[in-house]
Amino acid sequence: MIRCLIGAIGLGVVATQALAAGPLEIGIGYLGHAGVKETLSLVEQPAGNDGIAGARLAIEDNNTTGKFLNQHFTLDETRIKDGEEAVKAATALAEHDGFIILDLAPDEVLKVADALRDRGTVLFNAGSTDDRLREEDCRANVVHVAPTRSMLADGLGQYLVWKQWRRWLLVAGSHDNDKLYADVLRRTATRFGAKIVQERTFEDTGGARRTDSGVTLIQRQMPVFTQQAPAYDVLLAADESEVFASYLPYRTWDPRPVAGSAGLMPTSWDGAHDQWGAIQIQNRFVKLNSRRMTALDMQAWTAARMIGEAVSRTNSGDAKAIFAFIKGKDFSVAAFKGQRLTLRDWNLQLRQPILLSDGRMVVSVSPQEGFLHQVSELDTLGVDRPETKCKLQ
Amino acid sequence: MWLRCLLSLGALWLTAAPASAYVAYVSNEKGNTVTVIDTDKWAVTATIKVGQRPRGIEFTRDGKFVMVAVGDDDTIQMIDTKTLQIVDTLPSGPDPELFTQDAAGKTLYVANENDNTVTVIDIAKRTRLGDIQVGVEPEGMMVSPDGKILICTSETTNMAHFIDTSTREVAANVLVDSRPRFAEFKHDGSELWVSSEIGGTVSIIDPVKHVVIGKVTFNIPGLRSEAIQPVGIGMTKDDKTAFVALGPANRVAVVDATTHAVTKYLLVGQRVWHMAFTPDEKYLMVTNGVSNDVSVIDVAAQKVLKSIQVGELPWGVTISP
Numbered sequence: 001m002i003r004c005l006i007g008a009i010g011l012g013v014v015a016t017q018a019l020a021a022g023p024l025e026i027g028i029g030y031l032g033h034a035g036v037k038e039t040l041s042l043v044e045q046p047a048g049n050d051g052i053a054g055a056r057l058a059i060e061d062n063n064t065t066g067k068f069l070n071q072h073f074t075l076d077e078t079r080i081k082d083g084e085e086a087v088k089a090a091t092a093l094a095e096h097d098g099f100i101i102l103d104l105a106p107d108e109v110l111k112v113a114d115a116l117r118d119r120g121t122v123l124f125n126a127g128s129t130d131d132r133l134r135e136e137d138c139r140a141n142v143v144h145v146a147p148t149r150s151m152l153a154d155g156l157g158q159y160l161v162w163k164q165w166r167r168w169l170l171v172a173g174s175h176d177n178d179k180l181y182a183d184v185l186r187r188t189a190t191r192f193g194a195k196i197v198q199e200r201t202f203e204d205t206g207g208a209r210r211t212d213s214g215v216t217l218i219q220r221q222m223p224v225f226t227q228q229a230p231a232y233d234v235l236l237a238a239d240e241s242e243v244f245a246s247y248l249p250y251r252t253w254d255p256r257p258v259a260g261s262a263g264l265m266p267t268s269w270d271g272a273h274d275q276w277g278a279i280q281i282q283n284r285f286v287k288l289n290s291r292r293m294t295a296l297d298m299q300a301w302t303a304a305r306m307i308g309e310a311v312s313r314t315n316s317g318d319a320k321a322i323f324a325f326i327k328g329k330d331f332s333v334a335a336f337k338g339q340r341l342t343l344r345d346w347n348l349q350l351r352q353p354i355l356l357s358d359g360r361m362v363v364s365v366s367p368q369e370g371f372l373h374q375v376s377e378l379d380t381l382g383v384d385r386p387e388t389k390c391k392l393q
Numbered sequence: 394m395w396l397r398c399l400l401s402l403g404a405l406w407l408t409a410a411p412a413s414a415y416v417a418y419v420s421n422e423k424g425n426t427v428t429v430i431d432t433d434k435w436a437v438t439a440t441i442k443v444g445q446r447p448r449g450i451e452f453t454r455d456g457k458f459v460m461v462a463v464g465d466d467d468t469i470q471m472i473d474t475k476t477l478q479i480v481d482t483l484p485s486g487p488d489p490e491l492f493t494q495d496a497a498g499k500t501l502y503v504a505n506e507n508d509n510t511v512t513v514i515d516i517a518k519r520t521r522l523g524d525i526q527v528g529v530e531p532e533g534m535m536v537s538p539d540g541k542i543l544i545c546t547s548e549t550t551n552m553a554h555f556i557d558t559s560t561r562e563v564a565a566n567v568l569v570d571s572r573p574r575f576a577e578f579k580h581d582g583s584e585l586w587v588s589s590e591i592g593g594t595v596s597i598i599d600p601v602k603h604v605v606i607g608k609v610t611f612n613i614p615g616l617r618s619e620a621i622q623p624v625g626i627g628m629t630k631d632d633k634t635a636f637v638a639l640g641p642a643n644r645v646a647v648v649d650a651t652t653h654a655v656t657k658y659l660l661v662g663q664r665v666w667h668m669a670f671t672p673d674e675k676y677l678m679v680t681n682g683v684s685n686d687v688s689v690i691d692v693a694a695q696k697v698l699k700s701i702q703v704g705e706l707p708w709g710v711t712i713s714p
Contacts, residue, residue, distance in 0.1 A: 064509060064529045065550040068566040277548065277572075280506050280530050283488075305549075312551065312568060334549065334571040334591040338641075339619040377617055 023072040024317045026062075028304055029093030030055050031086065031112075032103035032127065034079040038209050040246040044359075046294065051103045051126060052077055053289040054297030057281075058304030060288065065312055073308060087115045094121040098319030101303045103127030103296065106137075113139040122323045124303035127296065131184065134347040135383060138390035143326065144349045145303045150184040151382035152266040155354025155366035156259055157188035158380070162368045165233035166194045169226075169256075171248075172238040174203045181238035185260065192371075197230040202244045209242070222251035229254065236260040263358065266366075269298030270357040275365075278336035302335050302350070309333050338365070344379070347390040351378035415671050416474070416713045417678055418459045419687055420447040421704030427461055427472065428703040432671055432678075432712065435689060435701055441477050444470055449491040450709040453516065454498025459711060460516075462489040462503065469503065469514075474713070484521045486512045491575075491709075493534040493543075495558070502543050504531035511545050513561065525561050527554050533587065535576040537600065546573035546587055553587050553598060565603040569596040575667075577626040577635075579650065588623035588637060595623050595637055597653055607653050611639060611646055625667040627677055629692065636690070638665040638679055645679055645688075647695050659697050661688040667709045680707040 036046045047053070055075055062073040076097055078089045086108040093100050094116050101124045102109055109125055110133070116123065123142045125133060129149045133142070147155075160166070168189060172182035182199070189196050202225070226235065226248070235252055237260040239245035245261035257263055271292030274282065281301075285293040293301075310322045310331065325331060327348070332340035337353045344351060356364045371380040379385070417430040420443075427447060429439040444463030451460050452474075459472040460483065469483040469492065485492075486505030494501045494516065501514040509529055513522040528550025535544045536558065543556040546569070553576060555565040570592020577586045578600070585598040586609075595609040611621045622640030628650060629635070635648040641664050647657040662681025670677050670692065677690040686700040687707060 061529045061549055065547075065552070068528065068550070068552060068554070068563070069568075277506075277530065280488075280548075283507050309551075309571075332571055332591065334551075339622075340571060340591045340593070376619065378619075 021070070023066065023070045024311070024315070026071065026073045026307065026311055026317055027076060027097035027099075028055070028059070028073060028307055029076045029078065029090075029097035029100035030103075030300070031078050031080070031090055031093060031100055034081050037242070039242050040209055040244075044246075046296070047289075047291055049289070050294055051296040051300045052079075053285070053291075054293065054299070054301035055101055055304045057285055057288050057297075058301040058308065061284075061305065062308030062311075065308065069312055069315065071311055071315075071317075073304075073311075075304070087111050090116060090121075094119055098122060098317075098322070099124065099307050101126050101300055103300070106130040106133055109133060109142065110137055110139065113142050117141055120319055122319055122326075124306070126299040126303050130180070131383060134349045135389040138347045138392060140348075140392045142348065143303070143306070143343065144347070145299045145306070147268050147352055147354060148184075148349065148382050149181055150187060151352075152354055153181070153184040153188040154191065154381045156264065156266040156356060157185070157192050157194060158366045158368040158371050159264075159356055159364050160234055160259065161192045161194055162370070165257075167230075167232045167234075168194055168196050169229050169232040169235045170196050170199045170238065171226075171235060171244075172199065172201055173241050173243050173245075174201055175241040175243075177240040178238050178243075181240055181261070185236055185238060196236075197232045200225070200229075202239070204241065204243045218247045219251060222247050223253045226251075227253035232256060234259055235263075237262050264363060265357050265359070266354050267295045267357055268352060268354065269293060269295040270355050270362055272357065272360060273336070273355055273362045275362070276336050276338040281336055298335070302333065302341070305335070306331075306333050306350075339378075342376070344385070346385050346388050347392065349382070351376060351381075353378065354381060417669065417687075418450055418452075418461075418472070418711050419678075419680060419703045419707050420450040420461050420709045421685075421706055422446055422448055422682070422708040423706035424704030425463075426704040427459070428707070429477065430678075430687070430701060430703075432676065435699060437701065437703065439477055440704060441472060441479075443472070443479060444468065448708045449489065449503075451492065451494065451711045452713055454494065454496075454714065456714045460492070460501070462492060464488045464490055464506070469501075481519060483514050483516070483519055484512075485514065486510055486524065491532055491534050493536055495536050495540055496538075500558075502534050502536070502545075504534050504545060506530050506532065506548075509547070511543070511556070523561060525556055525563070527556075527563065528552050528566075533574055533576040535578060535585075537578055537585075538580055538582040542600065544576040544578075544585060544587075546576055548572045548574065548590075551589075551592075553585065553596075555600070555603060567596075567598050567603050567605060569598075569605065570594045570608075574624045575626050577628050579628060579632040580630055581632055583632075584650075586626050586628070586635065588626055590622045590624055590640065593618060593621045593623065595626065595648075609637065609646075609648055609653050609655065611637075611642070611655060613639075613642060613644065613658055616642055625665075625679070627668045627670055629670075630674060634692075636668060636677055636679075638668055640664055640666065641683075643681075645677075645690065657695055659690060659695065661690075661697055662686050662700055669710045669712045671712055672714055678710050678712065680710050682706045682708065 445465035528547030533546035570589035
């Protein structure tokens with residue numbers, strides 16, 4: 001209904017501007033998985049439309065601009081079930097969309113990128129934070145809107161160092177993604193002069209995330225698990241698998257803050273972020289989706305807005321021309337983070353500030369004051385040009 | 394004898410009429426207050442409690458009221474400048490931010506950030522005359538010197554909309570750089586200047602042809618380009634000099650309005666946003682959000698004279714006519 005109304009307004013404007021031709025049609029695909037992952041905290045359980053809801057808002061925003069420029073954007077949504085072929089779904093979308101926003105696992109991103117390479121479809125990775133997609137496994141047809149794990153870790157690490165909390169107790173989960181997170185936290189410690197005083201692994205032995213008398217047990221387990229640690233300032237939890245991190249705050253043996261996968265968390269977006277005009281997009285998002293905006297929503301919004309921005313600047317519907325503009329030095333996008341976001345030309349990663357959230361409020365935004373860089377202070381976050389392993393082809 | 398008499402008379406006249414006896418009102422976005430400043434003594438004389446999140450602020454043309462947009466209360470409050478009391482409200486749309494009025498002071502145009510509209514208000518009757526649909530997040534508002542065109546900039550659409558004030562319809566749109574915040578005409582109507590906060594530029598637009606004819610760019614040695622975020626613009630009456638507030642660059646740029654080149658950067662307080670000239674154009678006041686003060690600039694000398702502490706997060710400033 002809303003889309004109909006917007007269409008009607010668009011028509012009215014077009015008529016007054018005496019544009020005879022129909023609007024420039026831009027199709028954007030969205031490819032993600034059906035179903036949601038289990039989280040320890042009930043309030044953090046993602047909505048069924050996590051991510052896609054952000055893309056939908058960006059389409060509305062693009063069309064509000066488009067009605068003045070005779071451009072029209074549509075979103076094709078595809079959700080694959082576990083075991084279904086991502087390449088097949090992406091190829092189907094590429095039939096009519098020049099751009100596809102991906103919320104897929106890293107290996108799926110690579111398969112889709114390679115399958116669509118010769119077709120000229122431009123892919124936007126909104127879901128995966130894996131550094132390797134921007135490094136040894138980088139692809140010339142994939143723009144990365146999601147921050148990398150190393151950017152997130154550096155954003156957090158800069159703040160902890162600024163706060164003079166330099167002694168870290170690192171607790172990592174036993175799954176692959178947890179280990180990758182622990183890896184980048186170690187890298188951050190080395191870069192910014194923090195010290196990991198000890199490392200522990202929290203083995204996932206299975207078991208339910210929700211039980212009727214869970215608290216009693218957890219309250220006994222967590223202090224025991226964290227006791228006899230060397231003196232430390234902050235406990236860093238690397239638990240992307242949602243096995244233990246949320247159990248740690250207020251339950252550590254020593255009274256210490258928790259950061260990483262619980263406590264103070266680095267993220268690209270938070271439902272509480274209201275600086276730099278962000279309150280406006282937060283309000284628009286809540287109005288459209290009746291819930292708060294997540295990091296994945298913002299990453300998808302930013303991807304679709306990058307396309308909209310390039311279309312309005314080039315007045316072109318040609319994916320090749322639009323992609324060339326996005327990769328050009330004049331491209332930037334505004335995303336309510338206090339400064340313009342640009343692409344790292346060596347691996348097509350979007351530079352962006354990292355928010356630090358405690359789940360209720362935004363505590364700080366990195367890069368922190370004093371972390372300097374000769375090109376962009378945003379390049380103090382993550383893998384920088386001299387260290388990159390990426391060769392775009 | 395005669396001469397001495399004349400001289401003393403002259404002296405008397407001078408002391409009787411101080412050069413700058415105006416009153417400035419500053420909106421403090423976080424403090425929910427408006428600070429009143431005597432521009433003769435450059436001292437705070439009163440602090441007025443207003444609604445939530447006061448931003449856009451302007452005197453009515455007759456000087457009897459100060460209108461202040463209180464975004465989180467979805468209205469514009471009117472302060473009686475004699476009693477310093479809030480005496481009335483104007484029916485804006487949701488989340489009003491910036492507004493502008495026509496030369497006669499009869500019609501007010503308000504940018505409502507939350508629903509992509511401009512609300513048209515009859516100031517005397519305090520009634521809403523209508524709404525105009527614009528782009529995403531309308532902000533900068535300015536009426537052309539001849540009164541025929543209303544400019545509205547929309548921050549996420551990145552456009553200056555040209556609205557015909559008689560039909561209230563969008564007549565033209567001009568794309569500018571990212572996040573356009575403020576629009577200002579030359580007094581002779583020959584150029585429209587639009588600042589782009591995230592783009593870091595000021596676009597100079599030909600208001601007849603609706604095309605960007607030039608851009609003011611800023612380059613401050615030692616400062617990363619992302620920190621240069623132009624917002625407020627002030628143009629002298631002779632259209633020769635413009636002042637541009639550069640946000641977190643903590644500077645006001647002095648721009649030769651003929652060549653569009655920056656001639657000087659004036660260091661002010663932190664995160665400088667909006668500004669207002671005294672009517673005699675001797676002074677320019679600018680609001681420094683993060684340092685909670687306003688800087689006073691000597692316009693002719695192009696020097697910062699002093700700063701005055703105000704409330705929390707000063708946003709806009711208006712000076713009595």
